[in-house]
Amino acid sequence: MSHPPILKVSNLTKHFSIPHGLLGRGEHTVRAVDDVSFALEHGQTLALVGESGCGKTTLVRMLLRLLDPTSGNVEVEGKDINTMSKSELRHFRTNVQAVFQDPWASLSPRMRVFDIVAETLVVNDNLSKGELTRRVDEALIAVGLRPEQANYYPHEFSGGQRQRIAIASAIIARPKLIILDEPVSALDVSIRSQIMNLFKDLQQDVGCSYVVVAHDLGTTRFMADRIAVMYLGKLVEIGPTDQMFDDPRHPYTQALLSAALPLRVDNPHEAIVLRGDVPSPVNPPSGCPFHPRCQSVIGDICKTTEPKLRELESPEHRMSCHLGSEL
């Protein structure tokens, strides 16, 4: 492939240290994100799934350059985002946008919709007032709002409409990559499908790529080309959506998928119930981080050796589990 991928994450790691003990003399390290690598091609959608606290949000914040990684790097179109020059950074800020989970927290209550939506252009480009208005109108129409609503304040809108405003402000600079951090989980179920359809339509129109963080597997299946499953800061399985749903290989992915509601009532399946809680990332288990809860431990190797991410039948589908590695 001649073009570099829109997003390339290599060995990305973020450790947080938390002081403990009297006077904070000791230090614990939380491995929030540990050695995560993946790539995303233009126009594709990657879903990040995993339980709360598995490091999805930390990962996303590093992709947006809101947090500095401890090690590893993030490249957008072949450029490391943490060593960018000023003009490259400006380009990055228009090229990569985000939509956050809670549309009540992500819009400043003191700004009009126009100013919220126009922000990226105001900050990065020097546009005339007329051009700016045209672009804002365009963005509002694209997300299904009316241009005259630009003069209202966010509190005058419903949750779904507020998320549309957030989306309008994300797409106005015509970014190539949009990070969606649980974009529908704060919305009413009745609104979710509308917003997900909106994302799909926008992708077809503009050709942007998405990284979408999701709890809800329905969202994932509908939107994603590929799925990455995270557990305790590590990538445990990544692969094309169809393969992941039809033939999940990692025991954790299997458990995650079996927890979703069956599509048909007459075809119930046995849910795999995991024992215990997610272990503390301060003190992760030895060997495979999933082994204390795993239903298919194959022996001592799980407790002693940390499995590496390895390719399965296709190079697209990778997982980190000892299962089947002995073959």
Added chain:
Amino acid sequence: MKKTPKLLGRLPFLPIAVLMIVLVIPALFADLIAPHDPFKAYLRNRLQPPLFFGGTTEFILGTDRLGRDILSRIMHGARYALVISLVGIILGAIVGTVLGLIAGYVRGVVDALIMRVVDITFALPSILLALALAAVSGPSFQLVILVVVFVIWGFFARQVRAETLILRERDFVARARVAGASDIRILRKYILPNIINTIVVLATLQIGVVIVLEATLSFLGIGIPRPIPAWGLLVADGRQLIVSNWWISFFPGMAILLTVLSVNMLGDSLRDWLDPKLRQV
């Protein structure tokens, strides 16, 4: 603004009326409405009692030792009370807000430094400080303003810092960063507008504190220099005669009391209206 009629309906009528009569109208129009020259001594009319206590309609609130009309002096004094509280509070609010924003946004060493300075200003007795400064430079208008700013900026800095700490973690600030907004822009466009309510309420509540502070300084002779009829000076003027000629101190004292009481009531209702979450600060 849709909210204006609602605010007007909710604000208490009595404190506003009292403030207008005692403070604002006299401060603006003292030259027009005061019945006498506040500085002119009518020696023949020394120590006239107020109306209804044996006095006449010529000197409704009586006269002082030099025969100066107390009502006129209070009216002219209102101007100093108003100007000092406004200028002092605006300056104090600006200093406190800027430092509070910096402390809350930058955090770390800068935050610790600014907050320790606030602690120090709270620990220093302001009256003693004013005495020391007055001994060096002599009492003046500027000195009073300086002391007022010194006393109140810490309240603003603390409150603004606390709210900045909360706001900087909100998603809309993260979104602004993603959009590429600079720190200055984030502070100005995203954080400041969301704490301006607090600042206004705090400023209103501080007016009472400042008026009492100014009166105290004047009473002690380290505030506004004589013969300007500052309220604190008027109270001080009558203190040796408080038993025989009580009205000399009483009416300026009432002016202070009514003003501070009304301002505090106004501040309380403003606070409840603007932000029910903000409790006693």
